[in-house]
Amino acid sequence: MTRNWKDMIPQPAQDFLSGRRLDEIECIIADMAGVARGKAMPAFKFDEASTYYLPTSIFLQTITGGWAEFRDGADLEPDMIMRPDFSTATAAPWTADWTLQIIHDAEDADGNPIPTAPRNVLKRVIEMYHAEGWQPIIAPEMEFFFVARNTDPNMPIIPPMGRTGRRAAARQAYSMSAVDEYGKVIDDIYDFAEAMGLEIDGILQEGGAGQVEINMAHGDPLTLADQVFYFKRMIREAALRHDMFATFMAKPIEGEPGSAMHIHHSVLDMKTGRNLFSTDDGKSTEAFMHFIGGLQRHLPSAVALIAPYVNSYRRYVPDFAAPINLEWGYDNRTTGLRIPISSPAARRVENRLAGMDCNPYLGIAASLACGYLGLKEQLSPREECRTNAYMDDNELPMTLGAAVEMFDGASVLHDILGSEFCKIYGAVKRDEYNEFLQVISPWEREHLLLNV
Incomplete structure (x- = not known):
């Protein structure tokens, strides 16, 4: 992870952390329904990690928690790489500790956008x-x-x-x-x-x-x-x-x-x-x-x-x-x-x-x-x-x-x-x-x- 990433986040997020110790990072991505999915981790783990993964199958999940019947290689459930967009970093002020949320982009192993990720669909347009x-x-x-x-x-x-x-x-x-x-x-x-x-x-x-x-x-x-x-x-x-x-x-x-x-x-x-x-x-x-x-x-x-x-x-x-x-x-x-x-x-x-x-x-x-x-x-x-x-x-x-x-x-x-x-x-x-x-x-x- 980029060591100086805290210098890259928006000013309101920096102000939120001013004089405080960051406890947790929520690495999130929107699924088909717009539900936030991802991983929460201690801030020091975020600093140490280089890459985060989620299965691409989250885009096959229905609003009821089922999985769409779609057979085109998706049954292999390959992972996608979650790439943090630090410009989206923001506080989660309702939590009991000092937490930041960061929206991530979905990429394949070659750095190409995952075409089924809703945020990537909007980027494409x-x-x-x-x-x-x-x-x-x-x-x-x-x-x-x-x-x-x-x-x-x-x-x-x-x-x-x-x-x-x-x-x-x-x-x-x-x-x-x-x-x-x-x-x-x-x-x-x-x-x-x-x-x-x-x-x-x-x-x-x-x-x-x-x-x-x-x-x-x-x-x-x-x-x-x-x-x-x-x-x-x-x-x-x-x-x-x-x-x-x-x-x-x-x-x-x-x-x-x-x-x-x-x-x-x-x-x-x-x-x-x-x-x-x-x-x-x-x-x-x-x-x-x-x-x-x-x-x-x-x-x-x-x-x-x-x-x-x-x-x-x-x-x-x-x-x-x-x-x-x-x-x-x-x-x-x-x-x-x-x-x-x-x-x-x-x-x-x-x-x-x-x-x-x-x-x-x-x-x-x-x-x-x-x-x-x-x-x-x-x-x-x-x-x-x-x-x-x-x-x-x-x-x-x-x-x-x-x-x-x-x-x-x-x-x-x-x-x-x-x-x-x-x-x-x-x-x-x-x-x-x-x-x-x-x-x-x-x-x-x-x-x-x-x-x-």
Whole structure:
């Protein structure tokens, strides 16, 4: 290990360790679901080691803990080398000792990126932009719920108890009083974020009971994906301190809105720094329209990545503030592709279709890939939608099975994301869907048991 690695880590991590003895290092990597996997070790062991290994089969693991049936040499379970990205080093401030987390990249023995690692998939898409002289910029919005502890999966999820002694209420969007109901956990989120060097642009109450949104500043897609990955883990830890859960399920509570990860996109010219979506006189460019056209054309095939679980499709229902269309419009929240009010230099496209349950690396990679294809294929979008697009017909696959089938056939998208990754991702999702189909739900028992 590089002896001076502590000099290479970001300033917030150095500040966290100032005057303290580092106890532990967590070497982590995101699996297909965006779950942190890896190894924890004493800090002195990290200093002494030269290489760390994990089996590549972690990318075959399903959300239920099973293993996808995929036979293409993967049954040999070869190891991958974990390479620390020291720019990602950050505190784990909820631990009892002084601990750093470091995101690692996955490489083979020859130093080549493991194509099935989600972080490498996003890197691949970003590199395609760079090859064209483009710098993609994104800004994610994270929606999630605080909920009461749920230790019995057979019981419905309910809102948490607030400081008033009452359950968090729905339909209180933007209410400061609603946020104050669980102010102590919000305070911990701010404190943890500061210790970790994570920037929060704002926190607000969303429309669901106990539903919160965190906005993040715009920037490099890989950096922002790393931050969402860290945020999800940190928010869960903050909630547990206050006897509640934080959940990023797309639709955790029946009758409440779902949780999205809206993704704002723009593309800069790497030489000039100019936003390719605006002309010098502030008008929209052809590149702007092509990007929208790419999202409209290719997003249906990418839905399996931005809505990755059976629960994801419970969010795609009418009248619950989730667009289920591919319309675009200026300042129109009913469209799947919204153009927010902004200055010409900040002109961007907001993809409102991705769920918060998606792996941030894969959700961002999929959305950028669709826009990239629009730019390369010079696709034109449909006419702007100036009406309520919620009233339009569904344009997306409405089950995970249908979404995976479309994804499996999307050869152009596979070329961008990598064919090996796409094969394994499809296998994982098919196994998850088939396992779900074997479960009999309470709805079926209630309505079918004695009536059919």
